[in-house]
Structures are given as structure tokens and as C-alpha cells.
Amino acid sequence: MESESVTTPFGRRPMSLALLLKQRRGEAIAAGTTRNKWKLFRSVCEARAGLGVTDRALTVLDALLSFYPEDELSSEKxxxxxxxxxxxxxxxxxxxAATLRRHLAVLVxxxxxxxxxxxxxxxxxxxxxxxxxxxxYGFSLAPLLARASEIEAMAAGLxxxxxxxxAMKERLTICRRDIVKLIAAALEETVPGEWERVSxxxxxxxxxxPKATKLENLPPLLEELETLRLSIINTLESHDKMQMASTNESQSERHIQNSNPESLSEFEPGLETGQEARRNDQTRAGLESHDQSRRGDGGQGWRAVSRPHAGRLKSFPLGMVLQACPDIIEYGPGGAIGSWRDLMTAAITVRAMLRVSPPAYEEACSVMGPENAxxxxxxxxxxxxxxxxxGGYLRDLTRCAGGGEFALGPMLMALLRVKNPPIAKVS
Structure with a gap:
């Protein structure tokens, strides 16, 4: 055990109360305390920032430890x-020598x-x-051993x-990547939203x-970025659920109409027969004239009919749609359309080609359903x-569909009649 007498500095170095306190604390070693000097030195290196020593000072401490003959520092020796x-x-x-003296003073x-x-x-x-x-007489390593537990705890904490x-930097990097790609996906898929403000x-x-990231300044920023990412994900999921709901609704209506293929009135909601057709001729003629003058479609507007359920259009078989509109087939994946998904993909291409704005087409999908749009x-x-x-014509049709004044039947039948005109009877 080291002597408990106070050692004052030699020469001109003054004595201070702080020096006295450090000497007394260095002597307060519990009986039986031992540490492997090199493991303890590694803990000192790991806790360097908390201890306030430089790497050059650690080089001097390493040299001092090499002069201690045993591997174990012990209070009994x-x-x-x-x-x-x-x-x-x-x-x-x-x-x-001058540098050596300066770093010895740092260790003290x-x-x-x-x-x-x-x-x-x-x-x-x-x-x-x-x-x-x-x-x-020389340099005592007793303070190092006395503070062994403190140094080890400090090293573990750091x-x-x-x-x-x-781990926080990794989360930050992943969050930044997610936000960039989610915004890009939203813009690519024309999802409605304030994406410029979000960006x-x-x-x-x-x-x-900050360039020098620290543990205390990253959590608030990471929390804000993760909140922004969650908001983007919620917006995209809401849009996806709306699209799925529209698709399921269209499929349900198509199933109902196909359950009775013998009924012409169920299959073609825009065609009426007998007294009902004569009763609605005047109403349809007025709507048709109004649509032609407003849309400027060359005098060949399609008729709109009154429907009891606003915005709920009945779909028609894909084969009938392609028979009436064969031009869209070449815009499908691989130049062919074999499913409703292919038709919707081709419609997005056609929308861009005809310069129909994404909001106009999104509104049509929302009101009519994606298949009907x-x-x-x-x-x-x-x-x-x-x-x-x-674009203007699509907005007009969407507005009419929202008010229950539009049906797909007359539109498709008009195109079918143009493609296959009736054969005149020979008298």
C-alpha cells in the first residue's frame, strides 16, 4: 500500500488544494483491488473523450505502464x-523532452x-x-487503479x-432514402397530394x-423525418384503398349485370324500348344538343341519360369495349390488351398522349371507377x-356522371354503329 503522506512538488511547481485532493483520492484504493494494466489502458483509450486526455498523452501513459513489471496492477504492491x-x-x-513533460502534466x-x-x-x-x-520516487499509478471502476463505466457508456x-445515423439514412423514393413513386403514379410542399x-x-452529428441533436430531426415518412405512407395507402374499393365496386356491378344476359335493358342501360324510349327522346335530345354545343365534338356527341344513382356507372364486357374501340389495343403492354389491368395501363398512356391532365383523369376514376374511366x-x-x-370533354363527362346524367351504353353503341353500319333493306 502506498504511503498516505502528502507529496509536495519539487522545485518551482506550486502546491494547490486540487493537487492535494487528487493525491488523497488516488490513495483511496479498496483492499484487494487489481486490474490487468493493458485492459485498463484500453478502457482509458475508449474513455479518452470523457477524461480529457489526448492521444499523445495516452502514448506517454502506455510507456509508463510498460515500466511496471507486473501485468496486474495491485493495491498490495x-x-x-x-x-x-x-x-x-x-x-x-x-x-x-519538452513534449514529454507537457503530456505528463496532462496525465497528472x-x-x-x-x-x-x-x-x-x-x-x-x-x-x-x-x-x-x-x-x-517517480510517477504513481495509484490514481489509475483507484479510478478503474469509474473509467470502465465511462468507457462502457461512451x-x-x-x-x-x-444506429441513429443508419435510421436517418434509411428514412431519407424512403422519403425520396416514396415521393418519386407518388409523382410517377400521379397520386393526388401536395407533393411540392412535402418535398x-x-x-x-x-x-x-449538422455536419458534426451528435447524439443529442439527431433525435428531434429523426423524429420529424419519420413523422413525414409516415404521413406519406398514409397518403399512398389511402389512395390505394380508394382504388381497390372502386375496382371491387366495378367488379360487383359487372357480376350483377352478367347474371341475366338475356335482358337487354340490364345489359345496355342507355337503350330503351317501346313507350319508355319515346318518353325519353325529348329529354335526351335536349341533353345531347347541350353537350354538343359545350364540348365542340363536331356534332357527334353521345347521348346522356338520367340515372337514379349518381356516379355509379355499369361496366360492359372487355370484349365489347375493345370491339367498339380497337385503336387503344396498340397502346397496351406489348401491343395487346388481355385484361382490364392492361386496358387501364393503356388508358394512362393515352391520357398523356391526348394531354389530359392527371387531376382530370384521377377525378374521372374517382367518380366513374377506374375501369369505366x-x-x-x-x-x-x-x-x-x-x-x-x-381534357375538357372528360371533365364534362365526369360532371355528368357525378350527377347521374351519363351512361356508357350509348357511347359504346354509337362507336359500334360507326364501325358496323346497318345494312339498308332493299325494297
């Missing part, structure tokens, strides 16, 4: 090392070692007759902080990320130059 400046400089990788100030100066300021050892050390910071907010958050786009394409403004 002497903890004073007494190398000369020449030998200490050699083991400190040839460090200059950090409370990792203490000085035990001799009467003349030299470092030496006095041995007994048996060769054992009676008294040694290592955990580094791990948390690394601006995202870049504002990115500019707030695709059918309408096929009909508009089939009419070709007969319609001066495809």
Missing part, C-alpha cells in the same frame, strides 16, 4: 514507476497518475538488503453512445442536419379528331 527521461522518451516513440491534471518527487527531484528507488523496494449514434419540407429538414379514354381515342379538347 508498489505502484510507482521511476524511468529516466531518456528511457521514457524512447518508449514514447522518441518523443521530445486528468487524475490518471500522480507525482512522487524525491528530495532532490530525481527518480530513483531505494532497496533493502533482500532486494525488495523500500522507497521509490461505447454505448457511439453504438446508439451509429420542400423534406429538404428543409435535411438542411438542419379507362373505357371512356378508349372511346375518346377512337373518336380521334372529332373532339377538340379531350
Amino acid at each position: 508498489g505502484l510507482v514507476v521511476f524511468p529516466s527521461n531518456v528511457q521514457l522518451s524512447l518508449r514514447a516513440r522518441g518523443m521530445a 491534471e486528468a487524475g490518471l497518475i500522480s507525482r512522487k518527487d524525491s528530495p532532490n527531484g530525481k527518480r530513483y528507488v531505494r532497496r533493502g538488503r533482500e532486494g525488495s523496494i523500500d522507497e521509490a 461505447a454505448a453512445d457511439r453504438q446508439r449514434l451509429r 420542400s419540407l423534406f429538404h428543409t429538414l435535411l438542411r438542419r442536419i 379507362a373505357t371512356v379514354m378508349a372511346c375518346i381515342l377512337q373518336r380521334g379528331g372529332g373532339i377538340t379538347s379531350a
Whole structure:
């Protein structure tokens, strides 16, 4: 056990109360305390930021530890090392004497070692007759051993902080990537939303990320970015659910109408027979005239009929749609259309070609259903130059469908009649 007497500095170095406190704390070693010096030194290296020492000072501490003869630092043995400046400089990788003295002072100030100066300021050892050390003067490693538990806890805490910071940086990187790709997907799929505002907010958050990221300044930014990502995901999921609901509704209506294929009135809602047709002729003629003058479709407008359920259109078989509108087939995947999905894909291409705005087409899908909106786009394409403004015409049809004043039947039948005109009877 080290002597409990106070060692004042040699020469002009003054004594201070802080130095006295560090000496006393360095002597407060619990009985039986031992540590492997190299494992303890590694903990010091890991806790360097918390201890306030530099890497050069750690080089000097490494050299001092190499002069301790045992691997285990023990409170039961002497903890004073007494190398000369020449030998200490050699083991400190040839460090200059002035630099060596400066970093020794740093270690003393950090409370990792203490000085035990001799009467003349030299470092030496006095041995007994048996060769054992009676008294040694030099640098005491007792403060390092006394603070072993504190240093190990500090090193573990800093290592955990580094791990948390690394994990937080990974989360931040993934979140940034997700937001960029989700916004790109939303713009590609023309999902309704304030995507310019979302993108601006995202870049504002990115500019707030400091170059030197620390554990205390990342959590608020990460929370805001994850909240923004969740908002984008909710918007996309809501749009997907709306599309699925529209598709299921169209499939349900198509199943009902096909359940009785013998009924012409159920299959073709826009065709009436007998007295009902004569009763509605005047109403249809008025609507048709109004649509022609408003849309400028070359005098060949399709008739609108009154429907009891606004916005709920009945679909027709895909084969009938393609028979009436064969021009859209070449815009399908691979130049063919074999399903409603292929037709809807082709309709998106046609929409862009005819310069129909994404909001106009989205509104049509919402009101009519995605399959019926695709059918309408096929009909508009089939009419070709007969319609001066495809976007305006689609908006008018959407508005009529929302008010229950539009049916797909007359539109398709008109195109079928143009393609296959009736044969005149020979009298």
C-alpha cells in the first residue's frame, strides 16, 4: 500500500488544494483491488473523450505502464514507476523532452497518475538488503487503479453512445432514402397530394442536419423525418384503398349485370324500348344538343341519360369495349390488351398522349371507377379528331356522371354503329 503522506512538488511547481485532493483520492484504493494494466489502458483509450486526455498523452501513459513489471496492477504492491527521461522518451516513440513533460502534466491534471518527487527531484528507488523496494520516487499509478471502476463505466457508456449514434445515423439514412423514393413513386403514379410542399419540407429538414452529428441533436430531426415518412405512407395507402374499393365496386356491378344476359335493358342501360324510349327522346335530345354545343365534338356527341344513382356507372364486357374501340389495343403492354389491368395501363398512356391532365383523369376514376374511366379514354381515342379538347370533354363527362346524367351504353353503341353500319333493306 502506498504511503498516505502528502507529496509536495519539487522545485518551482506550486502546491494547490486540487493537487492535494487528487493525491488523497488516488490513495483511496479498496483492499484487494487489481486490474490487468493493458485492459485498463484500453478502457482509458475508449474513455479518452470523457477524461480529457489526448492521444499523445495516452502514448506517454502506455510507456509508463510498460515500466511496471507486473501485468496486474495491485493495491498490495508498489505502484510507482521511476524511468529516466531518456528511457521514457524512447518508449514514447522518441518523443521530445519538452513534449514529454507537457503530456505528463496532462496525465497528472486528468487524475490518471500522480507525482512522487524525491528530495532532490530525481527518480530513483531505494532497496533493502533482500532486494525488495523500500522507497521509490517517480510517477504513481495509484490514481489509475483507484479510478478503474469509474473509467470502465465511462468507457462502457461512451461505447454505448457511439453504438446508439451509429444506429441513429443508419435510421436517418434509411428514412431519407424512403422519403425520396416514396415521393418519386407518388409523382410517377400521379397520386393526388401536395407533393411540392412535402418535398420542400423534406429538404428543409435535411438542411438542419449538422455536419458534426451528435447524439443529442439527431433525435428531434429523426423524429420529424419519420413523422413525414409516415404521413406519406398514409397518403399512398389511402389512395390505394380508394382504388381497390372502386375496382371491387366495378367488379360487383359487372357480376350483377352478367347474371341475366338475356335482358337487354340490364345489359345496355342507355337503350330503351317501346313507350319508355319515346318518353325519353325529348329529354335526351335536349341533353345531347347541350353537350354538343359545350364540348365542340363536331356534332357527334353521345347521348346522356338520367340515372337514379349518381356516379355509379355499369361496366360492359372487355370484349365489347375493345370491339367498339380497337385503336387503344396498340397502346397496351406489348401491343395487346388481355385484361382490364392492361386496358387501364393503356388508358394512362393515352391520357398523356391526348394531354389530359392527371387531376382530370384521377377525378374521372374517382367518380366513374377506374375501369369505366379507362373505357371512356378508349372511346375518346377512337373518336380521334372529332373532339377538340379531350381534357375538357372528360371533365364534362365526369360532371355528368357525378350527377347521374351519363351512361356508357350509348357511347359504346354509337362507336359500334360507326364501325358496323346497318345494312339498308332493299325494297
